[in-house]
Amino acid sequence: MTLTDDPIAGLPIAFDLDGTLVDTAPDLVRALNASVKPCGLSEVRVDDVRAMVGRGARALIERAFARQNVEAGLSEIDHCLTRFLEVYRDQIAVDSRPFANVEAVLDRLATRGARLSVCTNKPQTLAQALLDQLKMSDRFERIIGADSGIAKKPDPAHLFAAFGGTPTLGVLVGDSEPDALAARAAGAICLLFEGGYSEKPVRTLGADRLFKQYDEFETVLTEAVSARLSAKA
Ligand SMILES: O=C(O)COP(=O)(O)O
Numbered sequence: 001m002t003l004t005d006d007p008i009a010g011l012p013i014a015f016d017l018d019g020t021l022v023d024t025a026p027d028l029v030r031a032l033n034a035s036v037k038p039c040g041l042s043e044v045r046v047d048d049v050r051a052m053v054g055r056g057a058r059a060l061i062e063r064a065f066a067r068q069n070v071e072a073g074l075s076e077i078d079h080c081l082t083r084f085l086e087v088y089r090d091q092i093a094v095d096s097r098p099f100a101n102v103e104a105v106l107d108r109l110a111t112r113g114a115r116l117s118v119c120t121n122k123p124q125t126l127a128q129a130l131l132d133q134l135k136m137s138d139r140f141e142r143i144i145g146a147d148s149g150i151a152k153k154p155d156p157a158h159l160f161a162a163f164g165g166t167p168t169l170g171v172l173v174g175d176s177e178p179d180a181l182a183a184r185a186a187g188a189i190c191l192l193f194e195g196g197y198s199e200k201p202v203r204t205l206g207a208d209r210l211f212k213q214y215d216e217f218e219t220v221l222t223e224a225v226s227a228r229l230s231a232k233a
């Protein structure tokens with residue numbers, strides 16, 4: 001197959017970050033506990049954090065209080081958020097690592113001419129810092145965080161910003177509900193990783209395809225793109 005026959009060539013593919021490209025839960029939980037335990041919450045476990053990430057840093061703090069049925073006022077949440085961001089910024093890539101085979105898949109997609117970007121509800125500076133420390137930033141045309149001046153997922157505008165426009169066909173690879181909703185609203189193909197972080201069962205989120213591991217990613221992507229192209233034809 002030549003590059004021009006390959007439907008992946010030139011295709012914009014945006015990746016979610018937490019729980020999709022990188023397993024960030026160990027560093028997130030350390031910073032979360034440093035911020036909420038002084039406010040009276042008990043230790044949040046790393047497995048619980050996996051069901052709490054996806055809607056941004058403030059939502060993570062709010063969910064920590066809600067899951068322990070502790071009421072918190074706006075100023076308490078603000079205080080915890082500030083502390084969380086300080087601790088997390090300093091220790092953002094201590095234990096966080098890309099999921100198995102992610103880098104090999106990104107290499108292959110780049111070779112096939114896909115246009116790769118990141119669309120994350122993490123704050124921009126943190127997304128950039130994490131990807132810089134993991135030496136992954138250069139793989140992406142664009143990294144668009146939640147506070148980059150555009151709306152955040154599930155708003156499709158966030159995804160269009162990552163794509164760099166409104167392509168006839170684009171793909172969002174994610175792990176949770178805001179990803180599925182943004183992709184649907186943008187008319188993009190949605191591929192969801194079952195090994196990521198989601199409050200709801202991933203199979204209920206209406207993705208075009210699911211994948212359990214990155215070694216099946218290219219097959220799943222090809223199937224989803226072919227299905228969409230033949231539906232349009
Ligand atoms: O910070 C979050 O809550 C989630 O970030 P994500 O969009 O990369 O999953």
Ligand SMILES: [Mg+2]
Pocket residue numbers: 016017018019020053054174175176196197
């Ligand atoms: Mg995610």
